[in-house]
Amino acid sequence: MEVKHVSTRLREAISMIQMNNRHYILVFLAACMLLMTSCLSDDETTVTYYDDAAITSFSLGTLSRTLHTTNAAGKDSTYTTSVDCSTYAFVINQQLGIIYNLDSLPEGTQAAKSLVNVTAKNSGYVYLKHNDGTDSLKMVQNTDSLDFSTPRVLRCYANDGSWYREYTVEVRVHNEKDSTFYWNEKKASEAIARLEDMRGMSFKNSIVAYGMAGGKAVAVATDQNDGNNWRSLTLPEAGRISITTTADVAYLLTDNGNVFTSTDLNTWTQTAAMTGLKQLVAASKTEVYAIADNGTLQKSTDNGASWSADDIDSPAAFLPNADISGFAVPTKTNSDIEKIYLFGNRYDNGTVTCNIWTKTVDSSDHALRLPWMYQPFGTDTWHHAPTIDHLTVIPYADRLLLMGGEGVGECTLKAFEHTYHSMDNGLNWWQTEIITLPEGFSSSPTSFAMVADNNRHVWLMCGSTGKVWRGYLSNVAWQ
Numbered sequence: 001m002e003v004k005h006v007s008t009r010l011r012e013a014i015s016m017i018q019m020n021n022r023h024y025i026l027v028f029l030a031a032c033m034l035l036m037t038s039c040l041s042d043d044e045t046t047v048t049y050y051d052d053a054a055i056t057s058f059s060l061g062t063l064s065r066t067l068h069t070t071n072a073a074g075k076d077s078t079y080t081t082s083v084d085c086s087t088y089a090f091v092i093n094q095q096l097g098i099i100y101n102l103d104s105l106p107e108g109t110q111a112a113k114s115l116v117n118v119t120a121k122n123s124g125y126v127y128l129k130h131n132d133g134t135d136s137l138k139m140v141q142n143t144d145s146l147d148f149s150t151p152r153v154l155r156c157y158a159n160d161g162s163w164y165r166e167y168t169v170e171v172r173v174h175n176e177k178d179s180t181f182y183w184n185e186k187k188a189s190e191a192i193a194r195l196e197d198m199r200g201m202s203f204k205n206s207i208v209a210y211g212m213a214g215g216k217a218v219a220v221a222t223d224q225n226d227g228n229n230w231r232s233l234t235l236p237e238a239g240r241i242s243i244t245t246t247a248d249v250a251y252l253l254t255d256n257g258n259v260f261t262s263t264d265l266n267t268w269t270q271t272a273a274m275t276g277l278k279q280l281v282a283a284s285k286t287e288v289y290a291i292a293d294n295g296t297l298q299k300s301t302d303n304g305a306s307w308s309a310d311d312i313d314s315p316a317a318f319l320p321n322a323d324i325s326g327f328a329v330p331t332k333t334n335s336d337i338e339k340i341y342l343f344g345n346r347y348d349n350g351t352v353t354c355n356i357w358t359k360t361v362d363s364s365d366h367a368l369r370l371p372w373m374y375q376p377f378g379t380d381t382w383h384h385a386p387t388i389d390h391l392t393v394i395p396y397a398d399r400l401l402l403m404g405g406e407g408v409g410e411c412t413l414k415a416f417e418h419t420y421h422s423m424d425n426g427l428n429w430w431q432t433e434i435i436t437l438p439e440g441f442s443s444s445p446t447s448f449a450m451v452a453d454n455n456r457h458v459w460l461m462c463g464s465t466g467k468v469w470r471g472y473l474s475n476v477a478w479q
Helices: 009-018 024-039 190-194
Strands: 003-005 055-060 062-070 076-084 090-093 098-101 114-120 125-129 137-139 152-157 163-170 181-185 196-203 206-213 216-223 242-245 250-253 259-262 269-272 277-283 288-292 297-300 322-330 337-348 351-362 392-396 399-403 420-422 448-452 458-462 468-473
Touching: 055 090, 055 163, 062 114, 114 125, 190 216, 190 458, 196 242, 196 458, 206 448, 206 458, 250 277, 277 337, 322 392, 337 392, 392 448, 399 448
Parallel strands: 098 163, 196 448, 242 277, 277 322
Antiparallel strands: 003 163, 055 114, 062 076, 090 098, 125 137, 125 152, 152 163, 181 468, 196 206, 206 216, 242 250, 250 259, 259 269, 277 288, 288 297, 322 337, 337 351, 392 399, 399 420, 448 458, 458 468
């Protein structure tokens, strides 16, 4: 930070007088200090003046906020309310000379009329520089309404007037509404349009869509900050495949039961052959899970080299046998403890149910072995998951999101008619009004993918049309 020295108080005062009295307050202070210095005698109280300058606190008061609404006639209108901004903490970086709020103020807050409370070290003096390009100053008082709609400069003078520091203040205000979902359409992809039975995933910094094209497995990827440019990935020769990932390793199962691993989605190492597995489900930090051809739930603790039956608390007859997917979610309190989810439809004697299983894994305690737990349809479940073709579930915003194609069994839903969310680990599901499909959404009802990435975004990739969207819930993306 630049700290400037004022050589003498008298010279400073004269200079400020010559500048059209713009610093008249400092002139007065300097004159008072000179008079007091000359008039004090040995038996009078000594007044100490300090030569260090620093702003030690900055906060806002109550500000106005303009909100938009729709009146009874359906027309847009606005109204004004008040918001207490005193709880929004401001960071003061003394080295760089910047002041800013980490958590932005709510959308619509009027920063152009800000009541501020500024404290300087040792009762120093704080001035606001005019934003007209001149060196004009205005003393900051807590009762003043100041314009911080753009970054402004505060100048803090030492108590004795000999030094000053400048700080650039940025009052950040959200440009988006809270709890609102925004979609951004990307350029359509011909490669995605050709995929059949599409699935998607997020791996490291890539978004991946994979499926069948021309009778063989095909996968394409884009950077999670892009979405307009897709590159082809190198895969083992296979027909239908399934893929699951951890943070560092991707696992791939071919249609003949061979298992491969990769750290870059292009170079694959085979770890097992002819395993009798049908579908990879999910992977924790210590285990990989799959559904076998015989309908049992299998696990591997050695990167897919060997497999054995995993423990389940209910009969295997309740495991899904179609539209299978799953994922692992670390708990907020302990990253070593993960919640594993398994979703899918169960076709059985002419009936279809959406069956959900969960498992808790503690990678820090290998002695703790909990079984998979089936979430049955019972009196505790009021809102069952719908039975829809190409069922797709992802974790997002402290909830689970579900979408799919046409209803199957007794479900009569049209393709993509609703999206659903669950707040209780998949036990109950409700139609969600916040996260809805984007305008213009168009896809094959049997080939699409929904993916959550590392940046708190949701991706939609559409078979047949090749359309791609990336979206986010405003208050989630702000975190």
